[in-house]
Amino acid sequence: GQQLNQSPQSMFIQEGEDVSMNCTSSSIFNTWLWYKQDPGEGPVLLIALYKAGELTSNGRLTAQFGITRKDSFLNISASIPSDVGIYFCAEGGSQGNLIFGKGTKLSVKP
Amino acid sequence: DAGVTQSPTHLIKTRGQQVTLRCSPISGHKSVSWYQQVLGQGPQFIFQYYEKEERGRGNFPDRFSARQFPNYSSELNVNALLLGDSALYLCASSLPGQGLGGYTFGSGTRLTVV
Numbered sequence: 001g002q003q004l005n006q007s008p009q010s011m012f013i014q015e016g017e018d019v020s021m022n023c024t025s026s027s028i029f030n031t032w033l034w035y036k037q038d039p040g041e042g043p044v045l046l047i048a049l050y051k052a053g054e055l056t057s058n059g060r061l062t063a064q065f066g067i068t069r070k071d072s073f074l075n076i077s078a079s080i081p082s083d084v085g086i087y088f089c090a091e092g093g094s095q096g097n098l099i100f101g102k103g104t105k106l107s108v109k110p
Numbered sequence: 111d112a113g114v115t116q117s118p119t120h121l122i123k124t125r126g127q128q129v130t131l132r133c134s135p136i137s138g139h140k141s142v143s144w145y146q147q148v149l150g151q152g153p154q155f156i157f158q159y160y161e162k163e164e165r166g167r168g169n170f171p172d173r174f175s176a177r178q179f180p181n182y183s184s185e186l187n188v189n190a191l192l193l194g195d196s197a198l199y200l201c202a203s204s205l206p207g208q209g210l211g212g213y214t215f216g217s218g219t220r221l222t223v224v
Contacts (some may be wrong), residue, residue: 031210034126042200042215043116043153088152092210095166098142098202100152 006089006101011080012109021104022073023089032065032072033090043088084108114203114216122222123191131186131219136202142184143213145175153200159184166208196223
């Protein structure tokens with residue numbers, strides 16, 4: 001079955017740092033989506049990518065759809081405290097559903 | 111406009127009991143999907159309904175069932191609850207033709223089975 005591998009599983013950030021996370025798949029897909037989930041809430045769409053090689057920004061967030069169509073990365077520049085949360089990559093399943101990775105948890109350095 | 115609303119927000123059930131979770135989509139959205147999110151994992155697809163018909167089903171046992179009403183709201187039913195059914199249950203709605211990026215999620219129902 002389809003599997004999405006997200007890394008890292010967790011990371012600590014200090015305000016102002018840049019953050020990078022990625023997602024790889026065992027299969028080729030036509031869509032990559034990045035979501036953020038805050039505690040007690042549902043996932044919220046950050047960026048959607050529909051074409052291999054596509055680079056898209058949303059404020060301080062930038063995501064790219066890998067050329068091989070098997071990977072994607074998400075960068076956050078100049079992180080702020082409200083960036084903490086869990087970030088999920090997702091792609092399309094055979095039934096028009098979403099398949100999610102296990103998430104990357106962003107926390108603030110103590 | 112109200113977003114996707116789910117009720118109840120939290121509930122506790124005993125093993126073997128049955129539970130019904132409810133979802134109201136965004137006004138105008140005709141497609142509703144259900145996802146289960148176990149602690150520490152990403153959401154997993156359970157069902158998708160469009161125009162009151164089941165359009166997709168994930169790898170879940172027959173204890174899980176759902177339906178969609180004429181007003182496009184939806185219910186998820188789980189029978190014979192197991193401890194492993196404890197999870198956040200998410201509902202998402204979308205307009206037809208919006209594609210995968212068109213899903214809007216509710217805040218979920220946190221189900222605890224004891």
